[in-house]
Amino acid sequence: MPRVAAPVASVRSDRIRLCFAAMWGGMLFALLGLLAVWLPARLFAGYPAPAVPPRVLSRRELATLAAVGDVLFPAGGAVAPSGTQASIPAYVDRLVAAAQPRQRWLMRALFALVEHATLLFPAPGGPSGLRRFSRLAPDQREAVLAGWQHSGWFPRRLVFTSLRALCALGYFADPAVLRSLRLAPYRIDTPICEADLLYPPIGASRNGIAYGPEDLTPPSDGTPLALDGPWMPGFAEEPR
Amino acid sequence: MSVGDLRVFADYQRDFREEADVVVVGSGPGGAVVARELTEAGKRVVLIEEGPPFTPQDFVVDGGLSMARTLREGGLRSTLGTVMPTMQAIALGGGSLVNSAICNRAPDFVLERWCGDFELARTSLADLDPHYDAVGKLVGISPTPENVQGRRNLLFRDGCDALGFESEPISRNVRGCRGSGECFTGCRARAKQSMDLTCVPDALRGGATVLTSARVEAVECDGRRATGVVGRAVAPFSGRPSHRFRVRGRAVVLAAGCMATPVLLQKSGNLANRSGQVGRNLQFHPGVGVMGVFPDPVDPQFGATQGYQSRQFLREGFKLETLWAPPALLAVRLPGSGLELKRRLADVPHAAVWDAIASCDRSLGRVEARRRSFDPRITWRLHPEDTPILAHAIYRLAEIFFAAGARSVLCGLHGFPDEIHSLAEAEPLRSRPLRPGDLVLGGNHAFCTTRMHGDPTLGVVDELGRCHDLENLWIADSGVFPRCPSVNPMWTIMALARRTAHALAGRL
Numbered sequence: 001m002p003r004v005a006a007p008v009a010s011v012r013s014d015r016i017r018l019c020f021a022a023m024w025g026g027m028l029f030a031l032l033g034l035l036a037v038w039l040p041a042r043l044f045a046g047y048p049a050p051a052v053p054p055r056v057l058s059r060r061e062l063a064t065l066a067a068v069g070d071v072l073f074p075a076g077g078a079v080a081p082s083g084t085q086a087s088i089p090a091y092v093d094r095l096v097a098a099a100q101p102r103q104r105w106l107m108r109a110l111f112a113l114v115e116h117a118t119l120l121f122p123a124p125g126g127p128s129g130l131r132r133f134s135r136l137a138p139d140q141r142e143a144v145l146a147g148w149q150h151s152g153w154f155p156r157r158l159v160f161t162s163l164r165a166l167c168a169l170g171y172f173a174d175p176a177v178l179r180s181l182r183l184a185p186y187r188i189d190t191p192i193c194e195a196d197l198l199y200p201p202i203g204a205s206r207n208g209i210a211y212g213p214e215d216l217t218p219p220s221d222g223t224p225l226a227l228d229g230p231w232m233p234g235f236a237e238e239p240r
Numbered sequence: 241m242s243v244g245d246l247r248v249f250a251d252y253q254r255d256f257r258e259e260a261d262v263v264v265v266g267s268g269p270g271g272a273v274v275a276r277e278l279t280e281a282g283k284r285v286v287l288i289e290e291g292p293p294f295t296p297q298d299f300v301v302d303g304g305l306s307m308a309r310t311l312r313e314g315g316l317r318s319t320l321g322t323v324m325p326t327m328q329a330i331a332l333g334g335g336s337l338v339n340s341a342i343c344n345r346a347p348d349f350v351l352e353r354w355c356g357d358f359e360l361a362r363t364s365l366a367d368l369d370p371h372y373d374a375v376g377k378l379v380g381i382s383p384t385p386e387n388v389q390g391r392r393n394l395l396f397r398d399g400c401d402a403l404g405f406e407s408e409p410i411s412r413n414v415r416g417c418r419g420s421g422e423c424f425t426g427c428r429a430r431a432k433q434s435m436d437l438t439c440v441p442d443a444l445r446g447g448a449t450v451l452t453s454a455r456v457e458a459v460e461c462d463g464r465r466a467t468g469v470v471g472r473a474v475a476p477f478s479g480r481p482s483h484r485f486r487v488r489g490r491a492v493v494l495a496a497g498c499m500a501t502p503v504l505l506q507k508s509g510n511l512a513n514r515s516g517q518v519g520r521n522l523q524f525h526p527g528v529g530v531m532g533v534f535p536d537p538v539d540p541q542f543g544a545t546q547g548y549q550s551r552q553f554l555r556e557g558f559k560l561e562t563l564w565a566p567p568a569l570l571a572v573r574l575p576g577s578g579l580e581l582k583r584r585l586a587d588v589p590h591a592a593v594w595d596a597i598a599s600c601d602r603s604l605g606r607v608e609a610r611r612r613s614f615d616p617r618i619t620w621r622l623h624p625e626d627t628p629i630l631a632h633a634i635y636r637l638a639e640i641f642f643a644a645g646a647r648s649v650l651c652g653l654h655g656f657p658d659e660i661h662s663l664a665e666a667e668p669l670r671s672r673p674l675r676p677g678d679l680v681l682g683g684n685h686a687f688c689t690t691r692m693h694g695d696p697t698l699g700v701v702d703e704l705g706r707c708h709d710l711e712n713l714w715i716a717d718s719g720v721f722p723r724c725p726s727v728n729p730m731w732t733i734m735a736l737a738r739r740t741a742h743a744l745a746g747r748l
Contacts, residue, residue: 072577073581078585094305095305098314103313149577157677158323164572168572168574169303172303173305173568181567188420188428190428190429190430194441196430199295200248201295201298202477203249205248206248219415220429221416222387222418224419224542227539
């Protein structure tokens with residue numbers, strides 16, 4: 001069969017398609033390039049180094065906790081210390097370190113979710129509301145947490161409840177907070193009972209049992225603790 | 241003082257084997273009572289506990305860290321389906337180390353229903369009373385004295401009195417309570433008579449071997465007989481496994497708790513499950529807490545953790561009681577954030593917290609073993625018809641608060657005002673339906689996953705606790721309850737365990 005030349009219109013159309021493909025490809029490439037720069041920057045850059053080296057949490061997790069803690073417990077008000085003054089991030093770091101791997105993973109996933117979910121649930125204020133949680137302005141942070149707290153969707157409320165629970169645990173671990181609310185634990189002179197002759201402290205072997213029969217003391221006689229009695233060492237600023 | 245042998249994690253230097261008449265798995269109120277009774281009957285017992293013994297030096301008063309140390313999954317265990325936290329202890333003494341020591345006999349009407357619905361012939365209150373009496377004497381169960389009630393408990397009594405509701409001081413296994421309110425983090429006054437202070441030392445005196453930080457991973461069988469258990473030593477807190485062990489016995493008693501016992505059976509080749517009931521029928525007493533704020537200081541940090549209760553509404557499906565916990569745990573449920581939250585924190589010295597536990601026996605779930613973990617997968621759903629029980633309970637608590645003089649009440653419900661100032665504002669609780677997600681629930685009493693039933697096709701054990709499928713495998717924890725007991729279960733667990741121990745001793 002004689003060879004038939006392609007019509008001029010068809011050749012042009014192929015060229016246009018090629019141009020479009022190159023343009024889309026270039027845009028996609030540029031987008032991926034931007035993403036490759038933006039993603040690590042969003043995830044890792046610009047977090048301040050903590051004053052005390054943490055046990056397990058990263059500096060970005062500590063920054064998230066500090067930001068959340070100060071929204072939940074701002075400075076001033078009826079109980080003076082703020083979340084960061086009450087060392088919420090350091091406490092949660094201890095708590096996460098004490099947790100088993102699965103729970104540790106869950107807690108850390110929670111912190112990452114809150115830090116970056118502003119992409120899905122942005123704070124008010126236009127494009128700045130898409131910044132990660134710890135980079136938002138204080139009023140934007142409040143709005144974001146209120147969104148979690150009052151959501152009609154139970155899983156979102158659960159995120160807020162879990163986060164607030166962890167921060168509340170940290171806030172109430174601070175002796176100054178407990179003192180100001182008169183909720184510090186009492187000093188109790190623990191009697192030595194027969195069972196104390198059986199068990200070593202955790203981590204020690206049986207040779208580490210601290211007491212012998214000569215150390216036994218009378219059991220508690222049920223005398224009520226005095227309401228204004230002394231606080232446990234470590235919680236008392238000075239003896240009352 | 242001991243003639244038995246107690247081992248802790250640091251004592252395990254190599255793999256080891258033991259022999260006994262009876263292997264008891266779990267040292268909570270079920271296992272510890274079984275071990276004590278069997279040693280008293282002259283049997284050689286090996287009692288195995290996955291957690292370590294806690295001394296007063298090991299107690300941490302901080303609520304969060306204490307939970308991370310004494311509870312499974314660091315205190316973060318929760319159900320799937322209807323999400324609800326549930327706490328199970330991992331310590332010598334089990335839950336008795338960190339519960340608030342409440343002891344109630346199961347009500348007569350509950351036991352009658354058990355007997356009627358589950359083909360049980362010897363589980364009436366009259367049948368169980370001798371066992372209740374014996375363990376009650378053993379662990380010093382008595383009503384909470386008034387001088388350690390503290391104002392937050394007595395306000396509950398006053399509110400009930402004003403409304404004509406029945407109320408009573410809670411009976412507890414406590415001797416010499418000083419009102420520190422620290423039951424949940426370990427009693428520094430050594431007043432709570434937890435199993436590690438009572439039955440375990442008794443078992444040791446009777447010659448038992450107690451292996452702590454030892455996790456049983458499977459029950460071994462030969463035909464229709466259990467021959468013993470195998471497992472590994474595990475480091476306290478981290479759960480890191482180390483040396484292996486095997487303990488052989490003429491009988492095996494599983495008392496690892498309502499969650500761990502079915503997992504152990506499932507991981508042992510779906511043992512004792514011809515009925516298909518292992519891990520099924522899971523029930524809780526879901527609980528709700530309500531806070532009331534009073535005009536005058538309540539000083540809630542003083543007083544028995546849970547000192548007063550009302551059984552007025554048991555037949556309507558709930559029991560009311562007072563509650564205290566480490567302030568951090570109570571603050572978890574305060575609404576709001578920012579300065580509003582701080583204002584509410586400042587109210588805590590003027591506040592009391594009371595709670596209700598509900599008998600939601602239409603709300604069922606199941607416990608399943610995970611492939612690479614000994615932590616269970618727990619699924620449970622609050623039945624829509626059980627939700628009104630909880631709403632009614634919250635209403636009654638608000639009613640008692642206002643009758644006792646509270647100026648405001650925080651009900652802790654989604655879609656409901658954070659704070660109400662009169663009972664009229666609580667009226668929607670009686671008319672508007674609640675969804676399970678509206679409630680902040682907690683469920684620490686768990687039951688029925690290896691339930692007793694007279695018919696072997698419908699239950700895992702008979703009413704004495706012996707497995708229908710294996711002649712020498714017994715179960716002695718709250719999993720054997722055929723239905724939730726409507727009241728705090730510890731005393732009933734101990735009473736049933738004592739009966740199981742005596743039945744077993746008679747057969748060896």
